[in-house]
Amino acid sequence: MKYVVVIPDGMGDKPLKELGGKTPLEAAHTPHMDFFASRGVVGLVSNIPDGFTPGTDIGCMSVFGYDPAVYYTGRGPLEAxxxxxxxxxxxxxxxxxxxxxxxxxxxxxxxxxxxxxxxxxxxxxxxxxxxxxxxxxxxxxxxxxxxxxxxxxxxxxxxxxxxxxxxxxxxxxxxxxxxxxxxxxxxxxxxxxxxxxxxxxxxxxxxxxxxxxxxxxxxxxxxxxxxVSPHFPSYYKRFGVRGGVITAVDLLKGIAIHAGLDVIKVPGVTGYFDTNYVGKAEYAINALRSRDFVVVHMESTDEAGHIGDARLKIQAIEDVDRLVLGTLRQGLQEFDAFQIMVLPDHYTCVETRTHSSDAVPFLMYSTRAEKKGPAKFCEKTAAESGMKVAQGHTLMDLFVKGNLG
Ligand SMILES: [Zn+2]
Structure with missing residues (x-):
């Protein structure tokens, strides 16, 4: 089994008047995410525990499966x-x-x-x-x-x-x-x-x-x-998988290193709208030839939220869908079985141009356990599914065990 986690940073958002009451994810054309959602499971997950600031460090620690309340010591040591x-x-x-x-x-x-x-x-x-x-x-x-x-x-x-x-x-x-x-x-x-x-x-x-x-x-x-230096149990000990992380963001590289995951370098990665999306997906497929697990993180969706431009955010989401998810979907065919999870770390709201702690939508798909999910992946269908994971760090357990509900 191969595992892929795709994190479009800050992709979650609120309904916007200018989009006729839709969120950017809802308004975006995302055939690949929708393909996986319609054959998988969607739900909401809280990545920011009470009392924590909704930052990428906290949100991503939860996504990686480490409880921030236990393991987070600060941003400085992750960057170190x-x-x-x-x-x-x-x-x-x-x-x-x-x-x-x-x-x-x-x-x-x-x-x-x-x-x-x-x-x-x-x-x-x-x-x-x-x-x-x-x-x-x-x-x-x-x-x-x-x-x-x-x-x-x-x-x-x-x-x-x-x-x-x-x-x-x-x-x-x-x-x-x-x-x-x-x-x-x-x-x-x-x-x-x-x-x-x-x-x-x-x-x-x-x-x-x-x-x-x-x-x-x-x-x-x-x-x-x-x-101080945090002590994460290694990924292999925690989840029984060996893997790597593809990102332009220092904090995520820090989390990867503390977790004993490889930081996989991809040429042309910028953390911005001009990043090498296809390269990220191609390197992820290549990483899976010698590993079980890979995380692909994109920052452009978060940047668009901070700029406060709904159209730009839709564009970034569509780029992630077409160039990253599309390339992955095709490349993953070479493996016997795979699971994919897509979720942001937190909301980055176009309206306020900042992060929020709202529970984010996630989708999980497994070639071994196809389900009947919603036709569209967005905040609304995730909420309507009734599936709610209160502690973000527990989601990775469900994912790796193939326990898709
Ligand atoms: Zn973030």
């Missing part, structure tokens, strides 16, 4: 794994953004999409400056990050610092940044590091050049998403 950085006991990994401050407002969480070479110079300068004061306590990784997305590791009292309340910078765009600095026991140390970065970055030649070109400067670092 992806960079090949091993965390020792007592280490705490933070996401370290480069951000633009204007006046007292956080103007841009990405420092105007600063380039990786520029970020490398700034992070290196900061690391050298801070090493003088905090040698052995702080570690930066110049050149290891991508653009504004960097990593910081604190070697010290991780347990204490893990509880500091940090705020994701993309949630406070345009607001007074000082209101959202780290809070709680241990926060003063982090605030000190962030303040020191302001001094180092102010008038730095990299920033001077950016300002001359009309670009936003990297005013400071912003630390958040911290956590």
């Amino acid at each position: 794994a992806q960079l090949g950085i091993e965390l020792a006991k007592g280490d705490l990994a933070f996401r370290c953004n480069l951000v633009t401050i204007e006046g007292d407002a956080l103007k841009d969480f990405s420092a105007d999409h600063i380039s990786t070479p520029e970020a490398k110079i700034l992070i290196k300068a900061l690391g050298e400056h801070l090493h003088k004061h905090y040698e052995g306590e702080v570690q930066f990784y110049p050149g290891e990050g991508t653009g504004y997305r960097n990593l910081f590791v604190y070697h010290g009292n991780a347990r204490r610092m893990a509880k500091v309340a940090c705020t994701p910078p993309h949630d406070i765009m345009g607001r007074k940044y000082k209101d959202y600095l780290p809070k709680g026991d241990g926060s003063s140390f982090l605030i000190k590091l962030m303040e020191e970065s302001r001094k180092v970055f102010l008038d730095h030649p990299v920033n001077q050049k950016r300002v001359e070109k009309g670009l936003g400067p990297a005013s400071m670092i912003w630390l958040w998403g911290q956590g």
Whole structure:
């Protein structure tokens, strides 16, 4: 048996007036998803447990079959794994953004999409400056990050610092940044590091050049998403399958590495609308020739939601259906038996341009147990099916055991 899981990130959505009360998935022409749905099982699944923020890290951990309430320690350590950085006991990994401050407002969480070479110079300068004061306590990784997305590791009292309340910078765009600095026991140390970065970055030649070109400067670092190294039981132990993951997103690569799954690289993958959809599906088929299980993740559906464009979201869903599901459907014929599951990690709503915690639609299909499902795969038919999985991390068990209800 071969297992394929397709995750169109953020595909779930609400009915939209401009689509005559339909959701983008409902309005999209998706013959391949509908083929599997009509011969399989559909339902709703809650991937975001109560008390968690509806992010890709949480949603995808549930999809992969790991209970976020048990295994999630933070975004930082997932990204560290992806960079090949091993965390020792007592280490705490933070996401370290480069951000633009204007006046007292956080103007841009990405420092105007600063380039990786520029970020490398700034992070290196900061690391050298801070090493003088905090040698052995702080570690930066110049050149290891991508653009504004960097990593910081604190070697010290991780347990204490893990509880500091940090705020994701993309949630406070345009607001007074000082209101959202780290809070709680241990926060003063982090605030000190962030303040020191302001001094180092102010008038730095990299920033001077950016300002001359009309670009936003990297005013400071912003630390958040911290956590210690998580301990996931391996996929093989948990589900008895060996597999791989195809994605452009660092967080998913981190989950894959912690789960003992292979990160399969595909040329031309961008995490955007121009990604190599067909390549993803072809590499997935190839991966299954030597493995049991593969996850194919697409980010374009989520991007369209964040842009707030219903037509673009429909287009992204149709591209995923035609180019990914279509290619998979054909390629999977070479195997004796296969199962496929399609589901988003969370909603990314066109109307609000952000994620929501709503239960998402899923479909499951098995060549060994064909069923009579709805003609169309969408939020509405999933809700009407009456099948509801309250804990997202339990769905993978049902899928792998072929227990399709
Ligand atoms: Zn997501």
